[in-house]
Amino acid sequence: MNGPDSPERRRLFLLVGLGLLGVVVGGLIDLYLDDPATWRSLHVLIEAGIVVLSLGLALYLLREWWQTEEALERTEEELERHREERDRWRERARTFLQGLGREIDRQFDEWELTPSEKEVALLLIKGYSHREIARKTGRSERTSRQHAGSVYEKADLAGRAELAAFFLQGLMLPDGERDVAAQPPDPSDPGEDSVSSRR
Numbered sequence: 720m721n722g723p724d725s726p727e728r729r730r731l732f733l734l735v736g737l738g739l740l741g742v743v744v745g746g747l748i749d750l751y752l753d754d755p756a757t758w759r760s761l762h763v764l765i766e767a768g769i770v771v772l773s774l775g776l777a778l779y780l781l782r783e784w785w786q787t788e789e790a791l792e793r794t795e796e797e798l799e800r801h802r803e804e805r806d807r808w809r810e811r812a813r814t815f816l817q818g819l820g821r822e823i824d825r826q827f828d829e830w831e832l833t834p835s836e837k838e839v840a841l842l843l844i845k846g847y848s849h850r851e852i853a854r855k856t857g858r859s860e861r862t863s864r865q866h867a868g869s870v871y872e873k874a875d876l877a878g879r880a881e882l883a884a885f886f887l888q889g890l891m892l893p894d895g896e897r898d899v900a901a902q903p904p905d906p907s908d909p910g911e912d913s914v915s916s917r918r
Contacts, residue, residue: 736784739777746770823886830873839866844883 746766809816823844827837835856842852849867853860867879876882 736777736780739773739780742773743770743777746773819886826886830870832870832873836866836870836873839863840870840882843867843870843879844886846883 746769823841824837827840832840835858838856839852842855847855849860849863852858852863852867856863858866870876871878871882874882874885876885
């Protein structure tokens with residue numbers, strides 16, 4: 720089983736809960752068919768205890784299953800909402816993004832980046848870590864770092880923040896809105912991808 724919301728765990732809750740309900744029903748039928756002379760006998764008390772315990776555990780597990788199913792449904796609805804929001808934004812910004820992509824590629828050509836360096840540079844701009852870039856490109860993390868270092872060197876930039884700022888610094892909010900990204904990055908805080916931190 721993986722996490723608390725994994726399909727295996729939810730299925731186990733349901734199956735065990737239903738199994739315990741089966742024990743409850745079987746125990747009650749057995750008590751009825753035994754038709755004991757007194758309900759205070761040890762046999763009756765043991766069976767009644769098993770029935771009560773099984774019923775409690777069954778109700779607990781079925782409640783957990785139900786709550787997990789509800790939480791999963793809410794999560795799926797939230798994910799769908801985010802996907803729809805993302806898709807709407809992409810549709811509205813399609814023309815801009817295509818133009819921006821062409822201009823970024825043109826600048827990469829001016830820096831004389833290799834195809835591999837272009838790929839890494841674009842993923843850096845998108846905010847991926849070296850580990851994520853390595854996984855996406857099928858290269859080692861060390862190779863991804865080397866490509867990133869080569870990008871920074873050819874572009875004469877200090878690191879990831881300056882690379883992203885090079886392309887995004889000119890973005891502004893509509894007139895009358897505060898441009899919170901107007902200030903360049905703080906050079907005293909180079910981050911993990913700076914040229915100095917790689918040396």
